Amino acid sequence: MYRQACWDEKLVYELSRPGVTGFTTPINPQEVREAGERSLGKVPKNLLRDSLNLPELSELTVVRHFTRLSQMNYSISTGFYPLGSCTMKYNPVVNNQLAELVADIHPLQPAETVQGCLEILYNLEQALKTLTGMDAFSMVPAAGAHGELVGCLIIRAYHSEKEGKPRPKIIVPDSAHGTNPASAAMAGFEVSVVRTREDGCVDLEMLEKMVDGDIAGIMLTNPNTIGLFEKDIEEIVRIMHQNDSLLYYDGANLNAIVGVARPGDMGFDIVHLNLHKTFSTPHGGGGPGAGPVGVVAKLAKYLPPPRVVKNSEGRFVLEDGGSSSIGPVKLFTGNFAVLLRAYAYILAMGGEGLRRAALYAVTSSNYLLSKVRQLRGVTLPFDPSRPRKHEFVVSLAKLRKETGLGALEVAKRLLDYGVHAPTIYFPLIVEEAFMVEPTETESKETLDNFYEVLSKVVQECYESPELVKSAPHNTAVGRINEAKASHPIHLTLSMRMKKRKQNEQNTSA
Numbered sequence: 001m002y003r004q005a006c007w008d009e010k011l012v013y014e015l016s017r018p019g020v021t022g023f024t025t026p027i028n029p030q031e032v033r034e035a036g037e038r039s040l041g042k043v044p045k046n047l048l049r050d051s052l053n054l055p056e057l058s059e060l061t062v063v064r065h066f067t068r069l070s071q072m073n074y075s076i077s078t079g080f081y082p083l084g085s086c087t088m089k090y091n092p093v094v095n096n097q098l099a100e101l102v103a104d105i106h107p108l109q110p111a112e113t114v115q116g117c118l119e120i121l122y123n124l125e126q127a128l129k130t131l132t133g134m135d136a137f138s139m140v141p142a143a144g145a146h147g148e149l150v151g152c153l154i155i156r157a158y159h160s161e162k163e164g165k166p167r168p169k170i171i172v173p174d175s176a177h178g179t180n181p182a183s184a185a186m187a188g189f190e191v192s193v194v195r196t197r198e199d200g201c202v203d204l205e206m207l208e209k210m211v212d213g214d215i216a217g218i219m220l221t222n223p224n225t226i227g228l229f230e231k232d233i234e235e236i237v238r239i240m241h242q243n244d245s246l247l248y249y250d251g252a253n254l255n256a257i258v259g260v261a262r263p264g265d266m267g268f269d270i271v272h273l274n275l276h277k278t279f280s281t282p283h284g285g286g287g288p289g290a291g292p293v294g295v296v297a298k299l300a301k302y303l304p305p306p307r308v309v310k311n312s313e314g315r316f317v318l319e320d321g322g323s324s325s326i327g328p329v330k331l332f333t334g335n336f337a338v339l340l341r342a343y344a345y346i347l348a349m350g351g352e353g354l355r356r357a358a359l360y361a362v363t364s365s366n367y368l369l370s371k372v373r374q375l376r377g378v379t380l381p382f383d384p385s386r387p388r389k390h391e392f393v394v395s396l397a398k399l400r401k402e403t404g405l406g407a408l409e410v411a412k413r414l415l416d417y418g419v420h421a422p423t424i425y426f427p428l429i430v431e432e433a434f435m436v437e438p439t440e441t442e443s444k445e446t447l448d449n450f451y452e453v454l455s456k457v458v459q460e461c462y463e464s465p466e467l468v469k470s471a472p473h474n475t476a477v478g479r480i481n482e483a484k485a486s487h488p489i490h491l492t493l494s495m496r497m498k499k500r501k502q503n504e505q506n507t508s509a
């Protein structure tokens with residue numbers, strides 16, 4: 001049975017002891033101040049700090065503190081992480097080591113001194129163009145949702161320039177990831193929702209009726225969030241393009257099709273890629289990502305700056321956007337370490353390797369689905385005869401009806417067996433949705449183990465519901481209050497400090 005480490009870990013401020021140091025620099029603060037004054041002039045007194053309340057800790061205390069905290073965490077390095085729509089695959093550590101090599105380079109260095117880095121960005125753009133069928137990319141966006149915003153701003157700029165004003169609406173399917181309508185709204189669009197048919201694909205009849213002069217474009221991911229390939233994609237493209245409405249491809253699900261199909265060939269005009277899913281940086285965990293945006297040739301002039309170009313002497317230079325560009329959306333050239341990892345991954349895998357990864361991801365997903373769909377209380381919504389792509393969504397509504405327990409409780413109980421929970425309650429069109437994405441990096445044994453654990457938990461729902469209802473029992477933190485768990489972290493920490501102080505006072509009294 002799995003048991004996660006559980007330390008009653010104090011905050012670094014509580015571990016702090018006056019006078020203890022872990023690291024000293026040969027720098028004299030007075031000299032630093034004088035050097036600063038020489039280059040910047042005198043800093044006004046009201047801007048100078050008298051003191052800085054930092055914890056005072058030895059190096060060993062720091063190492064142990066963070067190691068203990070990491071033991072109370074769960075990651076792809078700990079175990080299976082089938083979080084749907086997140087592609088939590090194993091990412092080669094060597095790519096992290098490569099990313100560390102460039103840690104000392106400053107983004108403000110003149111282009112002449114960072115030719116190697118610019119060449120990496122340039123080559124990565126060529127590779128992404130080949131993989132997606134797009135004609136030009138901006139590497140700048142920092143994540144998927146940021147890429148979506150950039151894409152929507154490009155759609156806006158396209159119609160503004162062509163028709164003298166932007167079109168007001170964007171179509172988003174009811175199965176879409178929440179960031180799609182949010183990004184469209186942030187870019188100033190009104191969102192029109194198109195329904196999913198009973199077979200799990202976009203309702204063409206409804207779409208056709210919605211499209212008019214107000215519709216700027218549509219945002220789609222293919223395969224969609226149900227894990228089904230939009231088989232009518234060519235018809236959707238025809239309907240939209242006939243109206244000069246643009247098609248935006250949410251590339252979060254590229255792991256299903258990379259090396260096999262290209263959004264550009266399907267007819268999409270704009271694509272963002274979640275490099276931090278398909279290309280070797282884990283999604284989740286709050287770390288930096290990269291959501292490069294690719295476009296067809298007619299939209300290249302709208303891309304945000306800077307873009308790396310090769311001049312006539314074969315040197316790499318950063319180019320500012322022209323007058324049609326949507327303008328800067330982030331400082332510098334994007335999250336370089338994430339881009340570098342993606343480039344290293346693409347080179348190491350090669351075209352055939354990437355294609356095989358997609359095929360294995362799809363095979364793993366269908367293998368697991370073939371077992372999971374047999375479980376009592378589990379149903380497969382939408383066309384059950386069609387294979388899914390890299391992920392599948394089953395419904396636990398029947399289980400909820402029969403036992404009172406559903407996706408939430410099952411997800412919590414899985415943690416007791418050392419498995420990360422799948423995505424639950426997304427997409428919104430599936431009742432008690434349970435969305436599993438196994439990825440290509442997991443072995444058959446891991447998938448079989450997941451099935452065994454899940455079938456045990458489903459059995460527990462029928463036979464010992466209280467055990468499931470109160471789960472998890474074996475993790476560092478037990479059942480939490482869902483609302484309080486999303487409390488801003490600083491408030492949670494200050495509440496913890498207060499509680500600890502109160503406990504100490506009570507004990508000493």
Ligand SMILES: Cc1ncc(COP(=O)(O)O)c(C=O)c1O
Pocket residue numbers: 085086143144145146177179180221225250252253274289291
């Ligand atoms: C389908 C889909 N689109 C967009 C996004 C947004 O990507 P990001 O989290 O990088 O902003 C996600 C993230 O999970 C996603 O699954």
